[in-house]
Amino acid sequence: MDILVNLQAFLATADAAGFSAAARKLNVSTSVVAKRVTQLEARIGTPLFHRSTRQLRLTEAGQRYVHRARGVVTDATDLLSRMGEKGHDLVDHLRIKAPTSLTVARLADAFSAFQTQNPKLKLEIVLIDRPVDPVTEGFDIAIGAFPHSFGGVVDEPLCPLKRLLCASPAYLKKHGTPKHPRDLVEHRCLSFMPTGPEWVFDGPRGRISIQVSPLLSSNAARSPATASR
Incomplete structure (x- = not known):
């Protein structure tokens, strides 16, 4: 392939x-x-x-x-x-790596529907919120949100993923609204660990890279989202 x-x-x-x-x-x-x-x-x-x-x-x-x-x-x-046309039932064991939050929000229903369509197929879903090389870690499929390419692996895009910078109204009222990405250095940031503390923004004058010091970091995407409320 x-x-x-x-x-x-x-x-x-x-x-x-x-x-x-x-x-x-x-x-x-x-x-x-x-x-x-x-x-x-x-x-x-x-x-x-x-x-x-x-x-x-x-x-x-x-x-x-x-x-x-x-x-x-x-x-x-x-x-x-x-x-891949109908009439060719999948019969085997399929081991899939998937992100936790994405699975809870969207993929769980898709996995269930896929198994219903292929009743002889055994699915093993492993939730991991970091890039995984499926060849070395024993996965048939690795679903991820970041553009990592590994040798001997075929990359297939599923859908675009937008990243947003969010803050609660209460936080902005208390600490003020950042006017420029550089202002984030002085703010109480929450971070999703796989993305790291370096936040990159595309602006009219090019790309800006900001190194933040997160108050809270988590390898589960829902944790920062919940804490921001």
């Missing part, structure tokens, strides 16, 4: 003429797309793109391979789709 996702990254980059635009199309990080293209180039032993600070252009080899790669991806996607 590595070769298939690498080919998909190559085609998306060729179509978008850039890693960033391809990443948005595939709903993964720019570094993941660049890594997949680099892995494909290493596999075939030749560069597929001319890289510069201003543009990304297909090499002669890239131009030769792009049409054939598109056919391979189309055929493989069609084959996998047909293999």
Whole structure:
């Protein structure tokens, strides 16, 4: 499957003429797309793109391979789709890592419905709120909220995830409302441990990174949310 996702990254980059635009199309990080293209180039032993600070252009080899790669991806996607059609019951043991809060809020019902559709399948759901390499830690599937890519693992985006900065009205009334991300250094912050104490904001003048000193840190996302009330 590595070769298939690498080919998909190559085609998306060729179509978008850039890693960033391809990443948005595939709903993964720019570094993941660049890594997949680099892995494909290493596999075939030749560069597929001319890289510069201003543009990304297909090499002669890239131009030769792009049409054939598109056919391979189309055929493989069609084959996998047909293999997944109804009539092929899943029979096995499936070990899944999932975030605690997301499972409680959304995934529990999805897991239940999935098992109802596949009654011969045994599900083992392990709740862990940190990035997990499924290969080394023995999981068939690892669901996470952060863009971590591991070797030998196929990344499949499920849905976009928005991160919000929140405060209760009572807190803002007592301590004041921050006017700039740098003001957070002086505030009583609550942190979700997997995200760390470095908070990053995108502004009109670029990205701003703030190092906070959390009053409370937890590896369960619901704890800071509850404490903020």
